[in-house]
Amino acid sequence: MANCLVAQSGGPTAVINATVAGLVKANQLNPYYDKVYGGLNGIEGILKEEFVDLTAMSDAENRILKQTPASALGSCRYKLKRDNREDFAKLFAILEKYNIETMFYTGGNDSMDTVAALSEYAEKNNISKHRFIGCPKTVDNDLMHTDHCPGYPSAAKFIANVALSTWLDVNVYTRQEVFILETMGRDAGWLAASACLSGIVDLLILPEVAFDKEVFLKELQKCIAEKNKCYVVVSEGAKYADGTYLAAGEAKNDGFGHAVLGGAGAALKEIILNSGISKRCKVQDLSTAQRCFSVMQSLVDVEESYRLGMSAHMRSVDGKTSGVMVGMVRNNDTEYDINYVTIPAHEVANYVKAFPSEWILPNYHGVSDEALAYMSPLIKGSPVVIYENGIPAFVKPYYMNK
Amino acid sequence: MANCLVAQSGGPTAVINATVAGLVKANQLNPYYDKVYGGLNGIEGILKEEFVDLTAMSDAENRILKQTPASALGSCRYKLKRDNREDFAKLFAILEKYNIETMFYTGGNDSMDTVAALSEYAEKNNISKHRFIGCPKTVDNDLMHTDHCPGYPSAAKFIANVALSTWLDVNVYTRQEVFILETMGRDAGWLAASACLSGIVDLLILPEVAFDKEVFLKELQKCIAEKNKCYVVVSEGAKYADGTYLAAGEAKNDGFGHAVLGGAGAALKEIILNSGISKRCKVQDLSTAQRCFSVMQSLVDVEESYRLGMSAHMRSVDGKTSGVMVGMVRNNDTEYDINYVTIPAHEVANYVKAFPSEWILPNYHGVSDEALAYMSPLIKGSPVVIYENGIPAFVKPYYMNK
Numbered sequence: 001m002a003n004c005l006v007a008q009s010g011g012p013t014a015v016i017n018a019t020v021a022g023l024v025k026a027n028q029l030n031p032y033y034d035k036v037y038g039g040l041n042g043i044e045g046i047l048k049e050e051f052v053d054l055t056a057m058s059d060a061e062n063r064i065l066k067q068t069p070a071s072a073l074g075s076c077r078y079k080l081k082r083d084n085r086e087d088f089a090k091l092f093a094i095l096e097k098y099n100i101e102t103m104f105y106t107g108g109n110d111s112m113d114t115v116a117a118l119s120e121y122a123e124k125n126n127i128s129k130h131r132f133i134g135c136p137k138t139v140d141n142d143l144m145h146t147d148h149c150p151g152y153p154s155a156a157k158f159i160a161n162v163a164l165s166t167w168l169d170v171n172v173y174t175r176q177e178v179f180i181l182e183t184m185g186r187d188a189g190w191l192a193a194s195a196c197l198s199g200i201v202d203l204l205i206l207p208e209v210a211f212d213k214e215v216f217l218k219e220l221q222k223c224i225a226e227k228n229k230c231y232v233v234v235s236e237g238a239k240y241a242d243g244t245y246l247a248a249g250e251a252k253n254d255g256f257g258h259a260v261l262g263g264a265g266a267a268l269k270e271i272i273l274n275s276g277i278s279k280r281c282k283v284q285d286l287s288t289a290q291r292c293f294s295v296m297q298s299l300v301d302v303e304e305s306y307r308l309g310m311s312a313h314m315r316s317v318d319g320k321t322s323g324v325m326v327g328m329v330r331n332n333d334t335e336y337d338i339n340y341v342t343i344p345a346h347e348v349a350n351y352v353k354a355f356p357s358e359w360i361l362p363n364y365h366g367v368s369d370e371a372l373a374y375m376s377p378l379i380k381g382s383p384v385v386i387y388e389n390g391i392p393a394f395v396k397p398y399y400m401n402k
Numbered sequence: 403m404a405n406c407l408v409a410q411s412g413g414p415t416a417v418i419n420a421t422v423a424g425l426v427k428a429n430q431l432n433p434y435y436d437k438v439y440g441g442l443n444g445i446e447g448i449l450k451e452e453f454v455d456l457t458a459m460s461d462a463e464n465r466i467l468k469q470t471p472a473s474a475l476g477s478c479r480y481k482l483k484r485d486n487r488e489d490f491a492k493l494f495a496i497l498e499k500y501n502i503e504t505m506f507y508t509g510g511n512d513s514m515d516t517v518a519a520l521s522e523y524a525e526k527n528n529i530s531k532h533r534f535i536g537c538p539k540t541v542d543n544d545l546m547h548t549d550h551c552p553g554y555p556s557a558a559k560f561i562a563n564v565a566l567s568t569w570l571d572v573n574v575y576t577r578q579e580v581f582i583l584e585t586m587g588r589d590a591g592w593l594a595a596s597a598c599l600s601g602i603v604d605l606l607i608l609p610e611v612a613f614d615k616e617v618f619l620k621e622l623q624k625c626i627a628e629k630n631k632c633y634v635v636v637s638e639g640a641k642y643a644d645g646t647y648l649a650a651g652e653a654k655n656d657g658f659g660h661a662v663l664g665g666a667g668a669a670l671k672e673i674i675l676n677s678g679i680s681k682r683c684k685v686q687d688l689s690t691a692q693r694c695f696s697v698m699q700s701l702v703d704v705e706e707s708y709r710l711g712m713s714a715h716m717r718s719v720d721g722k723t724s725g726v727m728v729g730m731v732r733n734n735d736t737e738y739d740i741n742y743v744t745i746p747a748h749e750v751a752n753y754v755k756a757f758p759s760e761w762i763l764p765n766y767h768g769v770s771d772e773a774l775a776y777m778s779p780l781i782k783g784s785p786v787v788i789y790e791n792g793i794p795a796f797v798k799p800y801y802m803n804k
Contacts, residue, residue: 012570041574045576074573076576162695165416166690168472168694172476172799173478174443174476197791287685288571295698390559391599391601394570
């Protein structure tokens with residue numbers, strides 16, 4: 001009998017481990033593979049033969065793994081380049097050595113490129129023994145051909161909740177004040193837009209719309225005139241018409257070689273204070289917490305991520321599926337539901353799905369009802385968290401035992 | 403029959419409204435007061451006679467109020483000065499006009515000073531008709547004579563959870579990295595120390611210990627040598643031996659009149675990068691979210707805050723209690739439990755309870771087991787959150803209807 005290998009790549013999410021948990025559970029329900037290896041630190045560790053055996057994981061550990069954030073197998077930013085034949089030869093030799101029939105790789109568009117490259121290599125070299133299947137994960141929600149990406153709903157839920165709480169906080173004093181919430185999302189506005197689920201966002205700055213300082217300040221002034229407050233959400237990837245990031249704008253190098261502090265939120269604060277429209281402006285940069293705060297997992301997200309891992313395993317037992325990513329298609333006829341499908345990995349690799357321009361309201365006024373209808377079902381429900389002494393139980397990362 | 407008045411002051415917490423909910427419920431169980439008025443924006447709004455009537459609040463609203471963060475009645479930073487006789491006369495005239503027998507005031511040590519000042523004024527002027535009772539609330543946990551302050555446990559729970567999640571996140575890559583978590587707490591280290599409940603903090607910088615850059619960097623180097631990572635928690639109030647705040651140190655004015663960006667965490671990052679010990683350093687400033695993130699309420703905290711409001715009402719019906727704060731004494735004989743007591747407000751006013759020096763381990767190595775035993779019971783349990791469309795239900799702040 002042959003084995004399989006699962007590894008993780010790219011930035012952490014709150015539910016990435018649920019995909020691994022689902023895959024391990026699927027192999028317990030149908031032991032198609034003799035062993036389920038976990039590869040540590042993605043391609044980086046696989047090339048060093050750093051494996052753990054996940055085959056016989058207890059159900060208790062499986063449940064706790066589902067609620068453990070970040071990547072329990074460790075991650076990497078290592079990109080397998082198509083012209084690096086040495087890496088390819090080495091990797092296939094390792095797959096041969098450990099008798100690995102299928103390699104499952106969770107990640108974003110770089111990881112899907114790895115899946116595409118490996119399956120292309122196998123095809124060109126007439127290797128049918130090793131197969132490659134991708135599982136999407138990214139809080140940025142920017143992968144093509146899948147309704148959404150596991151990890152996004154939980155991050156969106158956290159962001160919307162922080163937005164609501166901090167909006168209630170900033171309103172308690174009678175004084176004039178602007179509050180800026182900065183989110184991740186790189187060049188796609190999905191995460192920033194999710195703050196609108198709270199229903200309290202006054203102005204929203206997405207990377208998809210060139211930042212026009214004059215228009216923004218005019219809208220800010222109107223809002224302050226009406227409410228004495230303004231709640232602004234800005235994406236880290238917000239940029240001017242010429243492509244310059246807001247973060248690199250007014251707050252750039254101070255001439256003394258000091259590190260540049262802060263990102264888009266800090267830069268926007270400087271713009272607002274310099275404009276004189278408001279004397280008080282606070283910034284909350286959600287930073288790392290937004291992508292890994294497992295206690296705020298969306299139940300929809302964690303279950304979908306788990307099932308996606310199961311689906312990947314179940315599709316692999318046909319003995320031929322390779323070079324695909326398992327994706328999700330929304331079945332919205334009656335109520336929200338998801339069908340799992342396979343998508344050629346090369347159609348996902350290296351593309352970015354932007355937040356749809358038709359969902360963006362003019363003058364930074366947030367997003368349309370269609371956008372809210374898309375996001376709203378994703379954040380529903382909360383899993384029952386297993387606590388130990390007031391802290392959620394978590395699996396000690398496998399890479400820490402190496 | 404006479405009425406009572408409840409108002410809120412100072413910075414928001416995740417459970418401050420639970421005290422109001424408890425007080426309103428107590429008056430429904432024993433309608434000693436004809437009306438329970440809510441004063442909007444603390445003393446500031448009371449002086450403008452901005453009141454709402456909370457007497458007949460439905461049980462559904464009461465339950466949602468318990469989970470609504472920040473101050474539903476609005477807050478203020480207005481300090482009633484003892485020599486401002488005009489304010490005193492005006493306030494007592496308003497209490498007279500609205501037939502208010504007891505005024506309940508929730509807040510920190512400034513608010514307890516207000517309670518003390520008002521009851522002293524009444525005593526000096528032989529006014530027995532109006533009485534004043536304080537209810538503690540502050541995430542900083544720095545009030546004297548009470549085991550802890552409502553609001554602190556929920557903030558501590560949030561901080562410990564973010565610490566655990568971000569530690570798992572920062573460890574996924576094999577690269578060298580320092581992560582800095584910045585917490586609130588002003589000049590007391592309670593909030594920063596609570597991160598240690600996660601069990602993952604490598605180095606902890608409290609305001610109670612003068613910051614010695616050389617010692618800290620030596621410890622950082624040792625940690626990096628051992629783990630290739632270091633997880634650092636720093637309080638916003640951390641300072642050098644000469645009293646200068648870390649936040650005002652290396653990151654101060656850049657000479658061009660630009661606003662200074664960032665606080666203690668950003669300053670520490672600069673120190674670390676300048677030292678050359680690590681080339682990568684990330685900062686997560688928990689900022690506003692840590693004091694108002696209601697979805698992470700500790701069950702212990704929200705129940706204690708609610709009961710404290712009930713206790714304040716129940717003690718007031720003796721017709722004479724005044725000039726006190728309702729506090730909590732820990733009854734630790736068998737298992738964690740709390741007795742509610744009254745404490746003269748002037749013994750709380752204007753003092754700050756520091757984090758005990760005997761609980762601080764040397765060389766920034768965190769806190770003792772005694773400290774963990776003190777904090778641990780406070781963060782236990784999670785209330786069942788009432789959601790609407792994936793977002794927790796909340797009471798529209800009363801001050802928004804004025």
